[in-house]
Amino acid sequence: MRSLRYSINVTLDGCVHHEAGSPPDEESMRYWATEMARADALLFGRVTYEMMESAWRKPITGTWPDWMEEWEIPFAETIDRAKKYVVSSTLSRADWNAELLQGDVGPAVQRLKQEPGEGLWVGGVTLPLALADLGLIDEYEFLVQPVVAGHGPTLLAGLRDRIQLALVGRHEFRSGAVALRYRPAADGFSAGRLP
Template sequence: MRLLRYSINVTLDGSCHHEAGLPPDEESMRFWTEDMQAADAVLFGRVTYQMMEEAWRKPTVGPWPDWMDEWEVPFAEAIDAVHKHVVSSTLDAVTWNAELVRGDLGAAVQQLKNEPGDGPLAVGGVTLPLALADLGLIDEYVFVVHPVLAGHGPTLLAGLRERIQLELVDRRDFRSGACALSFRPATPTA
């Protein structure tokens, strides 16, 4: 069974708006590239899917966009290539190596987790991961914590119905002061 891993950038005050933290640098992009390359597939809600497609889909002709630095290309190539599952009740169709996920969210995601694979099923975004956490389906949480107080934006897992106790399983510090913290749900003690 594949693990479902939720990964996201977050500020010290919990903002997970995509522009609230530090700007990407070569070290952070290497981290996110490795994360994407390790995934068997990704799971996005409609908003995140459309935002990522707009930013990272390879143009049908010509090179990558001029705004993209050379050190961002490996991430762009990784996310462009990975298979995507998109949870949406409003989209009629998706492209970009993607397929729609419909019906009961818990059953559909459990079915994706049960599919064979060597790497995790990665999920990103804000709204979809909240629903998946409430369903108890997330097996690993990776928070790249930025040394920033944003004071605005959506906050990490706001509205979670029940407390989830986590245990730290890995930590990676970046020169920028950001820190990648990996957690798994704690095993209940008897």
């Protein structure tokens, strides 16, 4: 069974808006490229899928755009070639190595988790909240930025039940950011599970 890891940048005050934290640097982009490469597939909601595609899809020319720094290319190549699943009730199709997940999100993701492989990776805001409420996230990875945003959407806002987590990994960056990895604690997980 594949595990599902939720990864996201977050400010010290819990803001998860993609522009609220520190700008990406070479060290953090290398870290994210390595983390994404560990997954068999990426799982996105429509908004995150469209945002990532607009920034990281390789142009049909086969050449990365001039605005892209050399150190961003490994991340761009990793996300560009990754298998993707998109959860959306409004999209009629998805490309960019992607397919739509049809029907109820819980059973659809549960089926993906039951396939053999290394693991699945989910990013974004809305979809991970739904998956956390269903008890489908096996690992939480927060790259905590040394920034107080003071506004914006916050991490897992609206979660139905408390999820007790146990720290399983930590990585410090030269920028002052810290990546923290957690798994639901065996004795404290209270969110609902699929039957």
